Amino acid sequence: MAQFPSGFVWGAATASYQIEGAVQEGGRGASIWDTFAHTPGRVKGGDTGDVACDHYHRFREDVALMRDLGLNAYRFSIAWPRLQPDGRGRVNEPGLAFYDRLVDELLAADIQPWATLFHWDLPQALEDAGGWLSRDTAHRFEEYAFLVGERLGDRVTGFMTLNETYIHFLLGYALGLHAPGRTLGLHAFPAAHHQLLGHGLAVRALREAGVRSVGIANNFAPVWPAGERDADLDAANRVDALHNHLFTDPLLRGEYPALALDIIQSTDPALLDVILPGDLAVMAAPLDFLGVNYYQPDYVKDNPASPTFGIELGTIPDREYTAFGWPVVPEGLTQTLTGLKARYGETCPPLYVTESGCSVNDMPDRDGRVRDDFRIRYHEAYIDAVHSAITQGAEVRGYFAWSLLDNFEWAEGYSQRFGLVHVDFETQVRTPKDSYRWFQDFLRDHTDSD
Numbered sequence: 001m002a003q004f005p006s007g008f009v010w011g012a013a014t015a016s017y018q019i020e021g022a023v024q025e026g027g028r029g030a031s032i033w034d035t036f037a038h039t040p041g042r043v044k045g046g047d048t049g050d051v052a053c054d055h056y057h058r059f060r061e062d063v064a065l066m067r068d069l070g071l072n073a074y075r076f077s078i079a080w081p082r083l084q085p086d087g088r089g090r091v092n093e094p095g096l097a098f099y100d101r102l103v104d105e106l107l108a109a110d111i112q113p114w115a116t117l118f119h120w121d122l123p124q125a126l127e128d129a130g131g132w133l134s135r136d137t138a139h140r141f142e143e144y145a146f147l148v149g150e151r152l153g154d155r156v157t158g159f160m161t162l163n164e165t166y167i168h169f170l171l172g173y174a175l176g177l178h179a180p181g182r183t184l185g186l187h188a189f190p191a192a193h194h195q196l197l198g199h200g201l202a203v204r205a206l207r208e209a210g211v212r213s214v215g216i217a218n219n220f221a222p223v224w225p226a227g228e229r230d231a232d233l234d235a236a237n238r239v240d241a242l243h244n245h246l247f248t249d250p251l252l253r254g255e256y257p258a259l260a261l262d263i264i265q266s267t268d269p270a271l272l273d274v275i276l277p278g279d280l281a282v283m284a285a286p287l288d289f290l291g292v293n294y295y296q297p298d299y300v301k302d303n304p305a306s307p308t309f310g311i312e313l314g315t316i317p318d319r320e321y322t323a324f325g326w327p328v329v330p331e332g333l334t335q336t337l338t339g340l341k342a343r344y345g346e347t348c349p350p351l352y353v354t355e356s357g358c359s360v361n362d363m364p365d366r367d368g369r370v371r372d373d374f375r376i377r378y379h380e381a382y383i384d385a386v387h388s389a390i391t392q393g394a395e396v397r398g399y400f401a402w403s404l405l406d407n408f409e410w411a412e413g414y415s416q417r418f419g420l421v422h423v424d425f426e427t428q429v430r431t432p433k434d435s436y437r438w439f440q441d442f443l444r445d446h447t448d449s450d
């Protein structure tokens with residue numbers, strides 16, 4: 001049996017808008033995802049997060065599921081519009097009280113709380129003022145981070161500032177497939193810059209509030225050229241610069257990658273004017289850990305006609321595919337984890353896999369059991385891949401399965417199920433799947449028993 005370092009963190013992850021529901025309770029303000037999901041045509045089937053998994057009311061039941069599963073950590077996100085309905089000003093106490101109760105419930109179950117400050121549900125009021133395209137949003141985020149740090153910092157094990165800055169930039173601002181639905185292409189660069197600035201300001205604010213451990217959960221993908229042509233190799237380098245380096249070099253090297261800057265500058269030189277003196281130093285605030293969300297490599301072809309930065313993303317052939325159509329590529333995770341060490345060397349903080357999982361649209365059989373063997377094999381392979389990275393010298397300290405529950409999968413609505421626990425969205429009945437039982441057995445053998 002593969003041995004993991006002592007104290008290895010085994011968790012599951014979720015995000016506020018994907019599970020909480022109760023969008024009008026406890027004084028919560030509207031978020032960009034409420035607006036987006038309620039706009040016809042944006043989300044498959046017209047689904048919204050209005051109710052989602054009703055976790056807001058059922059969190060005790062959900063924590064009990066985590067405890068029985070044997071997790072020693074849980075990654076959740078805090079809905080900014082619950083704490084600051086308008087994205088600014090004094091804390092909304094009922095909103096905070098929900099996370100207070102959640103954190104206390106987790107601690108009572110011996111589960112470390114890991115909190116993400118921003119998992120895409122920006123207060124709508126801030127979007128009305130420009131969203132992440134506006135520099136002010138980074139300062140609002142700093143203020144919000146301080147307030148969370150002050151109130152929850154004594155009990156939260158690890159804070160992640162933002163979730164997947166690249167995906168939010170790409171799908172939310174460049175391609176318009178996610179909230180806020182803007183289609184700016186690379187003209188969306190300010191949304192990247194201000195998220196990274198917001199990250200740096202939030203790290204500082206959290207530390208001022210006395211928080212011990214701070215990181216970020218970024219999305220990473222090794223980039224695989226789909227052909228041997230020089231043009232495909234060039235395209236792969238461009239994607240690597242935009243997907244991976246643009247969002248992590250500033251944090252760990254204090255600079256933007258030259259290739260990404262070239263690409264943005266050739267789109268419009270004025271875009272770089274948002275970078276003010278001192279910004280990169282703020283972004284490079286030292287981190288205690290780096291969260292790695294990994295699903296699959298980018299498989300890249302050059303295509304000058306493509307509206308997406310002259311590149312075309314293809315599907316890796318001859319693989320197993322999830323219900324989403326994503327290929328199963330565990331070795332890409334090993335490559336990502338070891339690659340981070342190779343690129344950032346000594347400045348690479350300890351790594352945590354903060355998301356890893358697959359959608360399989362498995363439903364309960366007649367006997368009520370959910371036989372999701374595909375998911376079991378998936379996690380086995382991805383956990384093995386983490387182990388290989390560790391044996392090759394990467395300092396990986398944890399693995400969070402995405403996700404604890406089937407939930408609202410953004411533009412896909414409820415059509416993609418990622419959970420270890422099945423959720424019947426009509427009745428809110430939770431049914432642990434076979435993968436939950438498998439993970440339970442696995443954790444019995446792999447967690448420290450002190």
Ligand code: FCB
Pocket residue numbers: 015018163164167219293355402409410418
């Ligand atoms: C990631 C998101 C997460 C979930 C998974 C499937 O990009 O961070 O919320 O949607 O993908």
